[in-house]
Amino acid sequence: MSISDFIETPDNYEQKTICCLVVDVSGSMATLNPSGSPINQLNQGLSQFHAEIHEDNATANRLEIAIVAFSDTVEIVQPPALVDHFSPPVLNAKGSTKLVDGVRAGIELVQSRKQYYKNTGQPYNRPWIVLITDGAPDTGQDVRGLAEEIATGMAAKDFLFLPIGVTGANLQMLESIAGSYSEGGRTHKVSPLPLESAKFSEFFKWLSASIAIASSDENESNLPMPTWMTGYKN
Amino acid sequence: MDSSDQPINTSEEFCSSNEWLIVDYSAIGKDHSKHDIPCQDNRYIQRIDPQWGVAVCCDGAGSAEKSDVGSKFVAEQTANVLALTIEKEQWLTKNRLPAQEEWNSISRQALYQVFRDLESFAQVNNLELKLLACTVIAVIYSPIGLLVTHIGDGRAAYCNHEGQWTAIIIPFKGEEANMTVFITSSIWHDPDKYIESRVIDDKPFGFTLLSDGCENFAFLTHVNTSKTTNQIKIEDINLPFQGFYHPIVKHLKAIHLTLSHEAIQAEWASILESGTEKIKETIDDKTMILGLLV
Incomplete structure (x- = not known):
């Protein structure tokens, strides 16, 4: 018997981080490329993301995932839940690109979840909203208004x-809506990250690792390098 | 009653020579290690004699690039400044501790001195002060009581004659779970709000200082108090977990009789690295100092 056999640890209620994936499921995501179609690669990536979080006990108990899909409609495919409480969805691509409506639904969802955390006394970290798109918003979508909402939300650390x-x-267009965040007394402009659809798997691996770090110490500057980015040289 | 609620040591078992066995260790968090991020925690022990000394635990801000450097400087300098304070105030020679108001004033002056020293250090090394951001928890330990002061989060506790561990600081938390203030933050205009100092004038039989990376396995911090199934009402509490401390105290006091201090330190390091699965899986850096009267 060693000392380890006698040490007990408490069951604390884990702090929560919500990551809302706002994903484009418009018709163009079904367009075939040499390595398949983006929608299939996105589905595979989501499945792998789910599996990686599931295997990491600490993150699996802290990270809630929500998925908002947008095309010519907006649908909350997955309300906020720990990965152990849902199976990865299979998304189908069709229709146009109501991107602004999709992102607004994502913002509303994370704000509502934060309020729930506050009401129930749950400690939480800053939510992540990750927009994944292969196109441009439909004509008439209020891109400028969305950019202001994102800038305000980021500045308020929402x-x-x-x-x-x-x-x-x-x-x-993505550059125009990407906001800035403050960290360690400095302001950092967020730039849209370009992704080849064949690298969805690598992207989700990076995302799970990054959220694991951010959910432990609010440490965006220490995130691993995004090697899945187009043009990235290690 | 849970076994962890039962004090396992009586005051007789704690009877001591009034000398302190102190173990300290910093373990890099699982994800920091995976991504080659340095350990941003540091700690420092300054023994004045076998009975009196200073222990300091600092946690570098995750968002500050050189916080590992800042936490090392602040830990060492805080210990130095407080050791000088003990001498200047003649607490050891007169075997007395200050009253609460006096300690409030002295501890704030000491931490402000450390802040100014850190500013000078940053200037000399051409570093931006904010890059050195860290929290600080310091305790002056003695056989007659403890003096504790801190900026930011982390936890600290002491053990009384009945073997019960009690929290002695309240961590400063922001709206989000990992938000806190640092010695480099804009806090000096309102020290009442940001600096907590306490005199423990009960004879201590043990004390502990820990960075927030350790709190999930060493403290009860958040408990669901809802009496309704499927509902959540989380209460923020601050309770050293007796089931964690009691077996470790018993073990360290036992091996202290036969092993060298280096061997005891190695045992402590092993506990903080991977004492249980939960400890091993901790994402954040883990620093804990444990002092026991032996």
Whole structure:
């Protein structure tokens, strides 16, 4: 018998981090490329993301995932839940790109979840909203208004917004809505991160590792390098 | 009653020579290790004699690039400044501790001195002060009581004659779980709000200081108090977990009789690295100092 056999540890209620994935499921996500279609690669990536979080006990008890899918409609495919409480969804691509409505639904969802954490006394970390799109918003979508909402939310530390542009995405538009965050007394502009759809798997691996770190010590500057980014050289 | 609620040591078992056995260790968090991030915690023990001394635990801000450097400097300098204070105030020679108001004033002056020294250190090394951000918890230990002061989060506790552990600081928490203040923060205009200092004038039989990375396995911090199934009402509490401390205290006091201090330190390091699965799986850096009268 060693001392380890006698040490007891308490069952503390774990602090929570919510990560809301706002994903583009418009028709263009079904377009075939040499390595398949983005929607299939996204589905595989989501499944792998789910499995990796599931295998990491500490993160699995802290990280709640929500998924908002947008095309010509917006649907909350997965309300906030720990990975042990849901199976990864299979998304289908069709229709147009109501991107602004999708991101707004994501913002509303994380704000509502934060209020729930406050009401129930649960400690929480800053929510993440991760937008994944391969296109541009439909004509008439209020991109400028959304940019203001994101800028205000980021400045108030309501959430961290991370736009991911899959091959074909309008990176200029994503740049216009990406906000800034303050950390260690400095302000950092967030830039949209370009992603080849074939690297969805690598992206989700990075995302699970990054959220694990951020959920432990609010430490965005220490996130691992995004090696899945187009043009990244290690 | 849970076994962890039962004090396992009586005051007789705690009877001592009034000398302190102190173990200390910093373990890098699981995810910091995986991504080659340095351990941002530091600690420092300054023994004045076998009975009196200073122990300091600092946790570098995750968001500050050089916080490992800052936490090392602040831990050492806080210990130095407080050791000088003990001498200047003649607490050891007169075998007395200050009253609460006096300690409030002295501890704030001491921490402010450390802050100014850190500013000078940053200037000399051409570093931005904010990059050195860290928390600080310091205790002056003695056989007649403890003086504790701190900025930021982390936990501290002491053990009384009945073997019961009680928290002696309240961690400063922001709206989000990992938000706190640092010695480099804008806190000096309102020290009442940001610096907590306490005199423990009960004879201590043990004390502990820990960075927040350790609190999930060494303290009860958040408990669901809802009496309704499927409902959540979390209460923020601050209770050293007796089931963690009691067996460790018993073990260290036992091996102290036969092993060298280096061997005891190695045992302590092993406990903090991987004493249980929960300890091993901790994501954040883990620093804990444990002092026991032996």
